[in-house]
Amino acid sequence: MSTRRPGPGDHSAGTTAQRPLPDVAGRLGAERAVLRLARPYLNRLVGAGLLAAATEFAALALMATATWLLMSAAERPPLDRLTVAIVAVRALAISRGVLRYTERLAGHDAVLRLVTDVRARVFATLAARRGATRTGDTLSRLVSDVEAVQDLLLRALVPGAAAALVSVLAVGLAALISPPAAGMLALGLLLAGVALPALATALTRRAADEVAPLRGALAADAVDLTHGAAELAAFGATGDALRAAGDRARRLARLERRLAATGFAVDAAGVLVAGLTAGAVVFAALRAGVDGVLVGVLAVGTLAAVEIALALVGAARQWTGLRAGLARVAALLDDPTGPAARDAVATGRGDGGPAPAPTGGVPVRFAGVTVRYRPGAAPALDGFDLDLPAGRRVAVVGPSGAGKSTLAAALTGAVLPDEGRITVAGRDVSTYPPDELPRLVGGLLAEAHVFHTTVRENLLLGRPGADQDAQDAAVAAAGLRDWVRAQPDGWDTVVGEEGGQLSGGQRQRLALARALLAAPAVLVLDEPTEGLDPSAADAVLASTLEATPAGHSVLVISHRLSGLADLDEILVLDAGRIVQRGRHADLVATPGWYRDQWQLQEAAERGYLALRP
Ligand SMILES: Nc1ncnc2c1ncn2[C@@H]1O[C@H](COP(=O)(O)OP(=O)(O)OP(=O)(O)O)[C@@H](O)[C@H]1O
Numbered sequence: 001m002s003t004r005r006p007g008p009g010d011h012s013a014g015t016t017a018q019r020p021l022p023d024v025a026g027r028l029g030a031e032r033a034v035l036r037l038a039r040p041y042l043n044r045l046v047g048a049g050l051l052a053a054a055t056e057f058a059a060l061a062l063m064a065t066a067t068w069l070l071m072s073a074a075e076r077p078p079l080d081r082l083t084v085a086i087v088a089v090r091a092l093a094i095s096r097g098v099l100r101y102t103e104r105l106a107g108h109d110a111v112l113r114l115v116t117d118v119r120a121r122v123f124a125t126l127a128a129r130r131g132a133t134r135t136g137d138t139l140s141r142l143v144s145d146v147e148a149v150q151d152l153l154l155r156a157l158v159p160g161a162a163a164a165l166v167s168v169l170a171v172g173l174a175a176l177i178s179p180p181a182a183g184m185l186a187l188g189l190l191l192a193g194v195a196l197p198a199l200a201t202a203l204t205r206r207a208a209d210e211v212a213p214l215r216g217a218l219a220a221d222a223v224d225l226t227h228g229a230a231e232l233a234a235f236g237a238t239g240d241a242l243r244a245a246g247d248r249a250r251r252l253a254r255l256e257r258r259l260a261a262t263g264f265a266v267d268a269a270g271v272l273v274a275g276l277t278a279g280a281v282v283f284a285a286l287r288a289g290v291d292g293v294l295v296g297v298l299a300v301g302t303l304a305a306v307e308i309a310l311a312l313v314g315a316a317r318q319w320t321g322l323r324a325g326l327a328r329v330a331a332l333l334d335d336p337t338g339p340a341a342r343d344a345v346a347t348g349r350g351d352g353g354p355a356p357a358p359t360g361g362v363p364v365r366f367a368g369v370t371v372r373y374r375p376g377a378a379p380a381l382d383g384f385d386l387d388l389p390a391g392r393r394v395a396v397v398g399p400s401g402a403g404k405s406t407l408a409a410a411l412t413g414a415v416l417p418d419e420g421r422i423t424v425a426g427r428d429v430s431t432y433p434p435d436e437l438p439r440l441v442g443g444l445l446a447e448a449h450v451f452h453t454t455v456r457e458n459l460l461l462g463r464p465g466a467d468q469d470a471q472d473a474a475v476a477a478a479g480l481r482d483w484v485r486a487q488p489d490g491w492d493t494v495v496g497e498e499g500g501q502l503s504g505g506q507r508q509r510l511a512l513a514r515a516l517l518a519a520p521a522v523l524v525l526d527e528p529t530e531g532l533d534p535s536a537a538d539a540v541l542a543s544t545l546e547a548t549p550a551g552h553s554v555l556v557i558s559h560r561l562s563g564l565a566d567l568d569e570i571l572v573l574d575a576g577r578i579v580q581r582g583r584h585a586d587l588v589a590t591p592g593w594y595r596d597q598w599q600l601q602e603a604a605e606r607g608y609l610a611l612r613p
Pocket residue numbers: 003004005006373374379380398399400401402403404405406407
């Protein structure tokens with residue numbers, strides 16, 4: 001099953017957050033997946049790497065030349081012996097700055113282009129999952145995980161490659177002065193550039209693996225605690241939710257402290273390695289009878305070279321911290337429901353071919369549709385069959401949990417059937433490009449969202465560019481026109497976050513008006529009159545059906561049985577199957593759930609109306 005509704009505190013939904021990380025091959029697989037994406041920008045990345053190496057080499061050469069200059073000058077040689085070194089020092093100092101700037105420019109240019117691609121792909125894959133991933137976790141994937149790709153290249157691979165290249169060059173140059181000293185330098189560079197990074201990786205790997213998922217979980221906590229604050233308070237669960245989030249935040253802080261302490265210790269070891277290497281190089285050079293000035297050059301050059309090699313420790317630390325995020329991005333990019341699959345659909349390579357342009361109405365067919373939210377769970381729809389010819393108006397009723405909303409979700413493609421097929425205009429729903437299906441099938445779905453903007457903007461989301469007459473007709477049919485007129489700001493009234501400045505009924509009417517304005521060929525209305533009082537509910541349902549263009553089909557999902565008398569057919573659903581069907585008049589005359597429920601509701605509403613002043 002493709003989607004489920006996760007609850008607060010459930011951090012497993014659709015997330016790899018708690019999944020163990022793959023083994024080394026798998027981990028490198030994540031890097032390989034990222035590098036494959038980097039292929040179109042390889043030239044730019046290699047250019048950035050060479051510029052980074054040139055920058056580091058300029059710094060090393062500057063230190064060595066300046067040392068030679070200072071030590072030689074102490075011997076008071078004729079000035080012309082120093083001229084070249086003086087010019088070289090100036091040139092190296094300037095070129096180091098210029099090279100650093102161009103390297104940053106080239107590196108960021110390549111990486112930001114790549115990251116734009118990766119972000120678009122990750123976004124497309126997450127969108128294709130349609131709600132299987134939690135909002136906070138989605139945000140974390142889009143922001144910090146994709147940044148991991150950027151950091152892998154900018155902070156690990158490019159500086160790491162530059163440091164390795166300059167280390168080799170430094171050993172080569174030292175060998176020109178003294179091979180034994182070059183041997184010592186090579187040893188020190190191996191310690192600084194290979195052993196210390198490996199040690200840093202080993203010491204921080206486990207903590208780093210936990211950090212990214214914990215950050216994702218904390219982002220999800222933040223969303224739950226803010227968006228779900230009212231529900232948590234209503235159920236007295238705020239304390240527990242805050243405690244759980246607090247525990248996670250403390251654990252994250254502990255891990256980050258541990259990572260920082262380990263980093264500090266490794267940095268200190270790096271300084272020690274630099275000092276020891278310089279000492280060993282000087283000792284080897286003196287024993288080999290190297291001239292005093294060149295010994296000084298070797299000593300300072302060694303300190304500079306080891307410092308450059310120590311960038312590999314930083315690169316390794318970065319890489320360790322990025323692995324979890326990289327693995328999550330790679331897992332998403334491998335997703336079979338991801339962009340590649342979606343591209344196939346979008347370009348009509350799916351088995352259904354290009355979708356027909358929406359004409360008047362379209363037929364819908366459910367054939368043996370079974371939907372199961374979890375393996376082994378009872379099906380929410382169980383071998384469901386239904387023909388809905390164009391223009392037919394049908395209501396789906398039934399007890400709570402019967403599968404009514406699942407039917408709507410399956411028809412709109414939000415939930416994929418485990419078995420069977422749903423076709424709209426003869427084509428499988430799953431083969432429609434994501435932006436095409438809503439033009440054919442849509443409407444008011446469960447928990448419709450009202451946006452923190454004006455009434456008009458909320459409405460126009462249904463059909464951008466709709467003219468004023470169409471907007472008027474939609475709000476009139478939803479029974480909201482008088483309210484809009486009565487507002488000082490009229491159509492420009494801002495409705496508040498999640499429509500918080502509207503009553504429940506007004507929110508519902510606004511969402512309904514939006515669905516009517518969209519006017520899809522198959523209008524699905526999940527509890528269209530929820531939150532309205534009985535007489536308003538009947539009036540709104542009647543005007544809604546009247547406002548729906550002839551030829552368009554309507555599927556009304558309702559708890560309320562009143563107001564359904566004019567529909568072509570009513571289906572009674574129980575446990576995912578149709579248990580009764582017919583017109584209202586027939587069903588109230590037949591013993592069964594519908595008649596019982598009708599009598600109960602009638603009595604309740606008569607009581608309600610009798611009590612009204
Ligand atoms: N996202 C989900 N994850 C797991 N189970 C689900 C999910 N959505 C629905 N179900 C289950 O599927 C079954 C049908 O649910 P559905 O929401 O379709 O029923 P319904 O008839 O619309 O109910 P109601 O009238 O209460 O809204 C129920 O048993 C429900 O628990």
